[in-house]
Amino acid sequence: MDANGLYELLTRLRDELPGLPLLVTENGAAYDDYADPEGQVHDPERVAYLDAHLGAVHRAIEEGVDVRGYFLWSLLDNFEWAYGYSKRFGIVHVDFASQRRTVKDSARWYAGVIARGGLERD
Secondary structure, eight states, rough: HHHHHHHHHHHHHHHHHTOOOOEEEEEEEOBOOOOTTSBBOOHHHHHHHHHHHHHHHHHHHTTTTOOEEEEEEEEEEBBTTBBSSOOOOOOOEEOOTOOOOEEBBHOOOOHHHHTTSOOOOO
């Protein structure tokens, strides 16, 4: 779902089911993440995706949608029924052979959002 679609869905639910509190669950995107030679995982596409979608949720809340929670998908790269291990949704990279975990740039970005209590906007 794109960010505008999420915003439209949230505002439509507000209009069609007034008084219903909402949760956004399992919101995330899969990318072909990999650890670079220094062991870092840079995922600017996921950061942009999350920024846009959290921005859409914020906009909906400002317009009166009762969003009670937002749950990012997923903390860790995992097995996906449709894609196996080929698609990575996590904000923490998992080397499936060694089980080593590496925090991705998106996890650092999301930690900042949580620490600030919101997005950075001009």
